[in-house]
Amino acid sequence: xxxxxxxxxxxxxxxxxxxxxxxxxxxxxxxxxxxxxxxxxxxxxxxxxxxxxxxxxxxxxxxxxxxxxxxxxxxxxxxxxxxxxxxxxxxxxxxxxxxxxxxxxxxxxxxxxxxxxxxxxxxxxxxxxxxxxxxxxxxxxxxxxxxxxxxxxxxxxxxxxxxxxxxxxxxxxxxxxxxxxxxxxxxxxxxxxxxxxxxxxxxxxxxxxxxxxxxxxxxxxxxxxxxxxxxxxxxxxxxxxxxxxxxxxxxxxxxxxxxxxxxxxxxxxxxxxxxxxxxxxxxxxxxxxxxxxxxxxxxx
Numbered sequence: 001x002x003x004x005x006x007x008x009x010x011x012x013x014x015x016x017x018x019x020x021x022x023x024x025x026x027x028x029x030x031x032x033x034x035x036x037x038x039x040x041x042x043x044x045x046x047x048x049x050x051x052x053x054x055x056x057x058x059x060x061x062x063x064x065x066x067x068x069x070x071x072x073x074x075x076x077x078x079x080x081x082x083x084x085x086x087x088x089x090x091x092x093x094x095x096x097x098x099x100x101x102x103x104x105x106x107x108x109x110x111x112x113x114x115x116x117x118x119x120x121x122x123x124x125x126x127x128x129x130x131x132x133x134x135x136x137x138x139x140x141x142x143x144x145x146x147x148x149x150x151x152x153x154x155x156x157x158x159x160x161x162x163x164x165x166x167x168x169x170x171x172x173x174x175x176x177x178x179x180x181x182x183x184x185x186x187x188x189x190x191x192x193x194x195x196x197x198x199x200x201x202x203x204x205x206x207x208x209x210x211x212x213x214x215x216x217x218x219x220x221x222x223x224x225x226x227x228x229x230x231x232x233x234x235x236x237x238x239x240x241x242x243x244x245x246x247x248x249x250x251x252x253x254x255x256x257x258x259x260x261x262x263x264x265x266x267x268x269x270x271x272x273x274x275x276x277x278x279x280x281x282x283x284x285x286x287x288x289x290x291x292x293x294x295x296x297x298x299x300x
Contacts, residue, residue: 007046008047010046013061015058016058020039022042023035023051036051039051042054085124085127089118089127089131092121092128093118093131095114096118111151112154115132115157115158118158119132119158132155132159136152136159136164139155140164143168143180146181150180150181150184152168156188162187162191165185166189166194169188182200183201185197185201186202186246189201189250190250193253195249195253195254198253198254199254199256202247202250209247241267241279244263245267246283247263248264248267248280248283249286251263252288257289260289261292261296264292268297272297277293277297281293
């Protein structure tokens, strides 16, 4: 039995204009192909059903890259604390309400780093937090689909208001209304110490466990922090260690101690600095299992 031919691979940053030129060259090279058929053939060579599907996919990536570049520049200004706060807020809210919302590939950035930027701005410019609360209130009264639930959960996290998440979730369950995807409930369950439910969510095939990902610092802010090792360490703790520590807390709190020990060992094998240990201790104290951390530290 013959194996099907492998599809061509698009570059990491594909260009729709470049693909159009490829299709034109393909049409010119064959007397049997007009441009439309050349585009269709090219799309199938890249593993897409037709040209429209390929063009939509590449356009989405191009638009996402453009938006992310602008967003990164604004975020840098917020981190550096210079410029007009009202202008920054207006741009970030435009990304939330319109720009990133219209681009599928920006969904993760929109619900994490974008909201984080608005929350950071709110620490020294209160109207930013009020803008988030306005959107929180609007979403709370219109939880009619999964996208609305996801936006609502993300804003609640940015506002440190996971209790609102659980109130809405429990009410929806009781009323048998549209129930959100549970993977977005992990942090709310953890905060409420509903550990067994948190572990059930982690066991879901759709939940991406931080403890199973490479423990490296993400370039979330797009800012060079090599000049400030302490800030770089804080970013590592906040973006990498904290999610893993949360999973440790969930396992330990739910009584799954062997899994909790494995998560601890994995983090401490990479970094045993005071900042990292302090973050792990915070979560160990929350779930009442400081002895697991002490045991892991003693065996290192």
